[in-house]
Amino acid sequence: MTTPDQLAARFEEHRPHLRAVAYRMLGSLAEAEDAVQEGWLRLSRADAGEVGNLGGWLTTVVGRVCLDMLRSRKSRREDPFGDFAPEPILSRPGGVDPEQEALLTDSVGLALLVVLETLSPAERLAFVLHDMFGLSFEAIAPIVDRSTAAARQLASRARRRVQETVVTPDPDLARQREVVDAFLAAARGGDFEALVSVLDPGIVMRIDGPIAALVGPETIASRAIMFAGGPDRVAVPLLVNGVAGMLSVDDGKPFTLMAYTVVDGKVVAIDAISDPARLAALDLAFLDL
Structure with a gap:
């Protein structure tokens, strides 16, 4: 028994x-x-x-x-x-x-x-x-x-x-991070052409779930430059469900969380969380913000 x-x-x-x-x-x-x-x-x-x-x-x-x-x-x-x-x-x-x-x-x-x-x-x-x-x-x-x-x-x-x-991301996290860093640098520098160059032609950006989505490198590049923020906004690297991601922090508070799907050196998808309530619920203690 x-x-x-x-x-x-x-x-x-x-x-x-x-x-x-x-x-x-x-x-x-x-x-x-x-x-x-x-x-x-x-x-x-x-x-x-x-x-x-x-x-x-x-x-x-x-x-x-x-x-x-x-x-x-x-x-x-x-x-x-x-x-x-x-x-x-x-x-x-x-x-x-x-x-x-x-x-x-x-x-x-x-x-x-x-x-x-x-x-x-x-x-x-x-x-x-x-x-x-x-x-x-x-x-x-x-x-x-x-x-x-x-x-x-x-x-x-x-x-x-x-x-x-759904596509399978490149397994090399270091390579993923290089592409994401290039994306962030181009967005911060306002370099539209450089930003488009790291985006796949069929890129999709989903924001806070499956309904709101942006498509196309030009549309997403324009949005990335628009929301890159000023000197008080910093990008904190992390992994989001095992892939390269970034937490945008504005004046010490989470602003946007993004997970990047990188395939063959290009960003093919971005999943973003920008809803304040969802961001507030995240366990970010390990980042020491």
Whole structure:
């Protein structure tokens, strides 16, 4: 018979995996923790002796909890354009902290999370659990109350949306940083041509989520120069979900957070957070602002 302490220890072994599942499903660290905790509560009330594959059982349970949370989130929205924007994971420029590694495997950048937010809850669950964590469609089908074939189709639709929108950044963080530094220097110097030269022709800049977006190097270069700011505004380098990013600080206060997707030496996407409430909620203690 499994004692409560033994059950808790077994659950803790799976916690990093469950947090990773929930973060991809919800795009929020706080909500991911809530979903994982609900998974523990359901396990503590279940007959653990009847659970053969604890990891698979917990993944299914947390997936179902996340699905309910996503459906509740969407049903509460009064403004159809007030889409939820994902919460970034911030790290020092030198690398991702060890406890963040499980959350950020498979290049879970803001760009991917933004696209996942445009999917239906069922599509998101099918894609995340199958494509990212290898859960079978036979296991996914009862979670979304669909047939196995329908669950496979949900993931297929989601996969097409992701493949059409999300690109994989260059793996060399040093090279990413060089390109981002060139972008910042050109913006600060008001050098329009130099700024355009580091931007991909198809660049997209998403601001505070999936709705507001700018497209094209000329449009984005003009905006970057306009908002480069004066001498009191400084650019603090950091990693945003594992890619080169920058926090713009004005008079000691966060002004804009940006994550840059760099491919073949060009910036192909910028995901920006400028909403004061979202900036205020960021954990920036490690920057010593």
